[in-house]
Amino acid sequence: MIRFSLVCENSHEFESWFASNDSYDFQIENDLVSCPHCNVTKVSKAVMAPAVARKKRTAAAPVKQNVALLGESDRELRTMAHELHAKIVAATVDVGAEFPQEARRIHDGAAPVRPIRGQASLEEARDLMEEGVSILPMPILPEDRG
Ligand SMILES: [Zn+2]
Structure with a gap:
């Protein structure tokens, strides 16, 4: 099972589970997935929310330390x-x-x-x-x- 974040043409975001990527493609192409908010079947994978992404990007980069894993x-x-x-x-x-x-x-x-x-x-x-x-x-x- 794969969980996808989806968005309908009215910008409602929701999540749905699919058996596989192919199953997702098939269901989307055949209008089998509908928005739980407005029932439209024009649905696609949601792009990550820009506000969240921007916040993450401007956060100070964590200081990295050199580490080694020895066998x-x-x-x-x-x-x-x-x-x-x-x-x-x-x-x-x-x-x-x-x-x-x-x-x-x-x-x-x-x-x-x-x-x-x-x-x-x-x-x-x-x-x-x-x-x-x-x-x-x-x-x-x-x-x-x-
Ligand atoms: Zn909707």
């Missing part, structure tokens, strides 16, 4: 990611949620230069990079898997 044969890469993660953890001081402010202070010379790590939203990370603060994304690890 069982890629354990070496996974191990490297773990080791890298451990090295970064060992070499940095955790400043937690203060990271964006602290990174900015260090960049501006207002705090002693030292390696830190912490949390930043994607937006904060982007802002920092735009300001020329060279931050690195930490390898994200599924904590409970090896």
Whole structure:
């Protein structure tokens, strides 16, 4: 079964189920589908409502992160990611949620230069990079898997 959004010649929108695309074509060509509002049989597939489509298009594009899916044969890469993660953890001081402010202070010379790590939203990370603060994304690890 396929569900189509339909519109009649009087611009009534409604949905209807069809066994297949061919079934839809056959029923439309033979005027077997009628509008539940006005009963006309001049019906076609509805184009997505322009207002909705426009709203979606102007919305800010979501920030994408690089991710990788590793198979069982890629354990070496996974191990490297773990080791890298451990090295970064060992070499940095955790400043937690203060990271964006602290990174900015260090960049501006207002705090002693030292390696830190912490949390930043994607937006904060982007802002920092735009300001020329060279931050690195930490390898994200599924904590409970090896
Ligand atoms: Zn109608």
